[in-house]
Amino acid sequence: xxxxxxxxxxxxxxxxxxxxxxxxxxxxxxxxxxxxxxxxxxxxxxxxxxxxxxxxxxxxxxxxxxxxxxxxxxxxxxxxxxxxxxxxxxxxxxxxxxxxxxxxxxxxxxxxxxxxxxxxxxxxxxxxxxxxxxxxxxxxxxxxxxxxxx
Numbered sequence: 001x002x003x004x005x006x007x008x009x010x011x012x013x014x015x016x017x018x019x020x021x022x023x024x025x026x027x028x029x030x031x032x033x034x035x036x037x038x039x040x041x042x043x044x045x046x047x048x049x050x051x052x053x054x055x056x057x058x059x060x061x062x063x064x065x066x067x068x069x070x071x072x073x074x075x076x077x078x079x080x081x082x083x084x085x086x087x088x089x090x091x092x093x094x095x096x097x098x099x100x101x102x103x104x105x106x107x108x109x110x111x112x113x114x115x116x117x118x119x120x121x122x123x124x125x126x127x128x129x130x131x132x133x134x135x136x137x138x139x140x141x142x143x144x145x146x147x148x149x150x
Contacts, residue, residue: 007071009042015079016040016047022083034060035083038070095141096134103133104145 011019019036022028028036037060041051051059053067074082096104107127112118121139128134128142 007068007075008044009039009048009071009074010045011039011043011048012045013047016043016045018079031085032083034062034066035070038062038067039074039079039082042067042071095137096145100128100133101145103131104128104142107131108146 019040022036023033023040038056041049041056041059042053044050053064056062056067057064070082104124108119108124113123113127116123121142124142124146125137125139128137
C-alpha cells in the first residue's frame with residue numbers, strides 16, 4: 001500500500017501531553033490506546049518522532065489502512081475524532097407495526113397462490129403491497145419479520 005503523506009500529523013504541546021497521559025495512565029479501550037500511540041509516533045512536530053506508516057504498523061502490529069484512517073481522522077476531524085469511535089448515526093425503525101406483521105403472518109399461513117407450491121418472500125412482499133398493507137416492502141424485511149416469529 002503506498003504511503004499517503006497528504007495526512008500529516010502535527011501535534012501541539014497540549015495535544016502531545018494529553019496523548020502521553022492517556023497512554024500512560026488509567027484504563028482505556030484498546031482501540032483508543034492504539035490510536036493514541038499511532039498519533040504520537042506519526043507526529044512530525046518538533047517533539048515528534050515522525051515514524052512512517054511501515055514502522056508504526058510493525059511496532060503496533062496494526063494494518064496500514066488503520067494508520068491511514070487515524071491520520072485522516074486527525075486531519076479532518078481533530079484529536080477527538082481520531083481517538084474515539086463514532087457513535088451510531090441513527091436508530092433503525094421497524095418497517096412493520098403489530099397489525100401489519102399480523103397481516104403478513106396471516107398471508108404467509110394461507111394457501112399459496114395458484115400454480116405455486118408455497119409462498120416465496122417476493123410473493124409475500126408483492127401481496128402485502130397488493131393488499132395495501134404497506135406502500136412498499138422488501139423481501140428481506142419480510143424474511144426478518146417471519147424469522148422472529150415462530
